Amino acid sequence: MAKLVCIVCPRGCALDITEARDGFHVTGNTCKRGEQFALSEMTRPMRTICSTVRTTLPGVPVIPVRVSGEIPKDRIFDVMAQIKGACLHQAAPRGTVVIRDVLGLNVDVITTSDLETHEKGETCHE
Amino acid sequence: MRTWDVLVIGGGPAGLAAALSAHENGARTLLIEREGKLGGILKQCVHDGFGLVRFQEKLSGPEYAGKFLDRFREAGIEAMTLTFVTRIQKTGLGFHVTIVSRSGVETIGAKALVLATGCRERTAKQVSIHGTRPSGIFTAGTAQHFVNLMGQLPGKKCVILGSGDIGLIMARRMTLEGAQVLGVYEAKSTPSGLTRNIHQCLHDFDIPLYLSHTVTRVFGAERLTGVEISQVDGNMRPIPGTQQLVECDTLILSVGLIPENELAEKLGIPLDPKTKGPCCNAQLMTGVDGVFSCGNALHVNDLVDYVSESGETAGRNAARYSGAPRKEIPIETSSKLLYAVPQRLDLNADNKETVLYFRSREVLGNCRLTISADGREIFSRKYPFLRPPEMERLTIDFSSFGLAENSRITLDIEVNDHG
């Protein structure tokens, strides 16, 4: 017995989920994606993580990263710990893998911005 | 004096889209950006959710910007970064723009301008937060800059005021970085941000949301030590006697965005008090011929996809700008709408595919948007719901309605039930 607001599209349908012997029943959804979302939320909620990773390049303390696919919601902080421990040491284009198959979850941690070396004095701010 | 056809001021998503579009429409284009790198605010928006409409992908801010930056670089469009516009003068044939950079001071010329100057955050003083003046009080964008660009943790025990998207995003971001977010307080009785953000940023992390509450005072001689929270009434005024003290070391404010239009005002461009951006026609030309507006400077958007779209419209029309006379009629809104953009229609221009953006003033269930011209209804669309934080977009062919010089267009919402 649960109530959820679907977040797949801006419609935000109010979903009602009941548990029966043959599984979960979802009502209130307007489309199939909503039903899938509800089922996923009840069994194994999945999320993406977006964060930053340290670099040793001068003038670039951190660079944005994300996981390349969804991970289980209950592993968010485990994956964050891995991200916090990582560091980039050279220029790399966006999409570069920083941690491959993080914690065996079948996703990589990838950069989402081009990491470039700067000309000296080019930036005083980003 | 160096001159260009189109000068785009601002290199965030709006400006990038405008510059690309102006260039693709044959204009010699220059983009000016005051920061060291292009991308605007997207550089620090490391979270995803961008581009759902435009690319059907859930991209992070830098990835979304990257798609435009790639095209921008490929096109070889000129850009000047760490360059600041100090003055704009309208001349007979266009504009003289004075810029300051490490190279010095230069005045350049342009036939048309696109103002893509974005917006700024409402400050603590503007929401009457009183008390001492300690460190530890940040607007959400500033806190985001510290975390996502500088890799610094601005706080350990946070209270967030305002349930706008930036506040919700920062609630999650701070939590991911190991800070404790005690709660999000919202003065309105409904949340300001997108529902998916309430879900993914607050519910996921058990961060409580308190509606109809606000921060009235702050404490701390050096660094923040706590905030005073009060309940508020229907007019968002603090109810005496409801104060409580919440101990914390950080207050993050997400209390609204204000379009940046200093340059527009100095040029004498009239602003719409409802949007705080320039009044524009469907070509996004402002009240001053040859000056176009787009992005968050025009009105605060929720989706960057629409920012890019407005940039493209402004850029395309700036490239095509020829000084042709206008014949404009007003597009007005009833009190059921917070605002609509554009605010005017130029009957001399091509309005076959006018993009109209609007926001409802209240949360509404089944309702109908109507557009009337001179008293007769010319368009209507049903909506299952309308929410102020979720701006709507429509494409309308205004050319087919027989509009004339003294016509007036009015937008209204017919409510069938309140949501």
Added chain:
Amino acid sequence: MNIRIINARLEKRFSGAVHAALQDGALVLTGHLDTWAQTVEACAMAAKKYSTIHVVNDIVCNEVRQQTMRLPTLQDTALEGQKPDVLIIGGGISGASIARELSKWKLNILLVEKEADLALQASGRNDGEVHPGIDLKKGSKKHYYVRKGNAMYDQVCKDLDVPFRRVEQYVCFENRWAKPLIALYCLIRKYRDGISDTEIISGEELRRREPNFREDIRFAISNPSSGCVCPYGLTIAYGENAVQNGAQVSLNTAVLDMQVENGKILSVTTNRGTVYPALVINAAGVFAEEIAAMAGDRFFSIHPRRGTNSILDKKAGAYMTSIASVKEITSNKTHSKGGGILHTVHDNLLVGPDAVETWEKENVETRKESVDAVLAKHKQTMPKLSASDVITYFTGVRAPTFEEDFIIEMGRKTENLIHCAGIQSPGLTTAPAVALDIEKMAVEYLKKQRPVEENPDFNPVRHGIPVLRDMDDESRAAMIRENPDYGVIVCRCEEVSKGEILDALRSPISVPTLDGVKKRVRPGMGRCQGGFCSPIVTQIIADYLGVPVSQVRKSSQGSVITYGQTGPEEGV
């Protein structure tokens, strides 16, 4: 002064709870009262204007909780053993101007200030008005110094490279019937009291000059010799000029104790060591009484009075160019000082201050009621005033004596002490003139002990940090050619360059904090209040100091900005 009459009045009003007695040339009030308001009333009742016998408040008051002076956390021995000729206690406009005048002499001058910067208390929290003195009567020290000080401002600000503007001050009236009365008042002020620029103008003439002023204003007193200056800018400029001429300024330095023997201060203990000054100048603002007590020379008392000002957007600054207030003619004799509207030297509008008695010397909290009340009051002058134009507000605490006048004199029981106390409005205006008199007193005293020579290298001229946004394009371009950092704009709202920020960090009294930079070159003072630039300024300070970002402070040592890197600990 008739003690019996005073005690009779006190007896009647407070039913024997308060008693006055003459002790050592001071009128000491003792007893027990419930509220601070009562204490202030009792002392004000006993106080006599212009008298050299001052009220000393020893009344025990239930409302007053123990207040300890906020002290810096710094503890070292940097000043230990120093023997300055002059120790100036207090880095506000008084202390800083005195230091500069004294630096005309070959003297070892040490100025100590307990806050992280100069002008952090009253001197940085006022409206910056240079007063004409229209409200001052002959006989007070305030009056004596106000015309002198006012007249000095052009030269002082020119020498110290501090923006200063002469603007009219208008005291406006709505009641036509009051005109003859006010005209008489003006004649007295003009001819008897020497406020020579006073004149009356009609409402029409006023609105010709200030079209946004209210229609109902019938006439106004006009004083064109008024002016506006940045009060903390001037204080810092005075301090820098003093340092350039050989004085020493030690911030984050509080006076904790003194050793006094036989009417002479032998040593002064601070959190940075003990010093042995030949002469001490008490310019300690709200703490002047505490310093006097430490020096064995307490013959006056300070009753703090809080005032709050609001700053409005530069757009609002365009609404008027002068200084103005509407005067209501009532029989209400309470401190009705509600300030006015002032067009600042930075082209903002400043509205305020109000005046609220308080026992708290260092409480500079702002309160919504104050800000709202002050705005509402001054809408009477200019209806266009709007709360939506407010970009910030701040509170300061004045340091008045009960006689409501300055104390500028040698110590009475302690010989090597000069008091510069009880400074409240027009303390900013009078400071240049007061400093000259104190300089005289100081040098005269020191000359009794040993010869005092002039400083042959004294240079009254101090160059401030260049303000590039005010320059013409050619000059600005030339500066950038010399130093490209001047072309990198960091603060968008106030158009402040990286070069100017670095200049502030390298200035003679460097305060490498967000607030120190803000006070000197303005990033963070515009419409976004530092939203965009504060992270960048923080980084610039960190780079300049060669420290991690988390070590940069907003102001004092405890005002942490960030707690460290996200991710692994620093240094790992």
